[in-house]
């Protein structure tokens with residue numbers, strides 16, 4: 001990293017946009033495992049309604065950062081705040097199971113789907129979290145519960161169709177190609193109608209044609225729902241084509257932030273990728 005080699009420390013975080021309030025504001029987040037500091041005092045803002053990529057060579061700390069935001073992990077230090085229509089929320093005060101109620105959904109590097117269920121049922125189950133009927137109403141199948149069930153099924157169909165999964169709606173997930181299963185995971189996350197979607201390598205395992213289609217889908221979904229997307233991704237063509245902002249991490253630290261054009265030309269970023277992440281994984 002040039003800044004470090006020149007003796008000047010890398011900036012701890014990018015300058016804040018004075019004109020707008022961030023949806024997600026991270027400051028000085030530190031997460032270590034025993035002696036390994038996976039995330040070293042990292043901070044950046046994610047602006048509402050944007051596609052924001054978090055990139056960096058292998059071992060940079062990206063997934064750990066996502067796991068802190070979704071509260072799988074509790075960082076030893078730092079602050080993480082979410083500003084939504086319902087107010088400002090301190091994510092450190094939330095448990096993992098409360099995160100989805102704040103409007104944060106996430107997908108995983110490895111698929112977390114019910115492979116023995118259909119595409120439609122996978123999305124419907126995620127959707128059921130939003131159903132508000134009480135257990136008594138559900139058991140008695142009161143009118144409100146029946147109406148809600150019909151609405152949830154209609155909404156599920158819209159989400160499935162919106163991801164071009166209509167033809168597979170009643171196919172078991174296990175019978176679908178991997179790339180299509182990744183879209184089902186996206187559909188499950190969309191079913192929560194999140195304000196913030198955390199996507200961990202959505203293009204992993206996809207071929208170039210599927211990656212192109214995924215880029216179009218993510219952009220279309222973002223525009224249609226207004227949701228903010230924060231994604232970790234190694235496919236540079238995808239990152240460069242869909243991101244409004246890119247944050248780069250390297251060896252657990254914040255390295256740079258900017259538009260795709262700025263990041264592409266940033267010498268410290270080029271060097272981090274060429275000069276060696278821990279495994280030099282570059283796609």
Ligand SMILES: Nc1ncnc2c1ncn2[C@@H]1O[C@H](COP(=O)(O)OP(=O)(O)OP(=O)(O)O)[C@@H](O)[C@H]1O
Pocket residue numbers: 033036037038056057058059060061062063064065
């Ligand atoms: N649960 C854990 N226990 C111990 N060390 C961990 C744990 N999770 C991550 N690490 C270490 O923290 C560092 C950052 O890992 P992390 O998975 O966050 O990187 P990453 O940027 O997501 O990498 P990749 O692109 O390969 O997924 C690595 O050195 C990793 O070995």
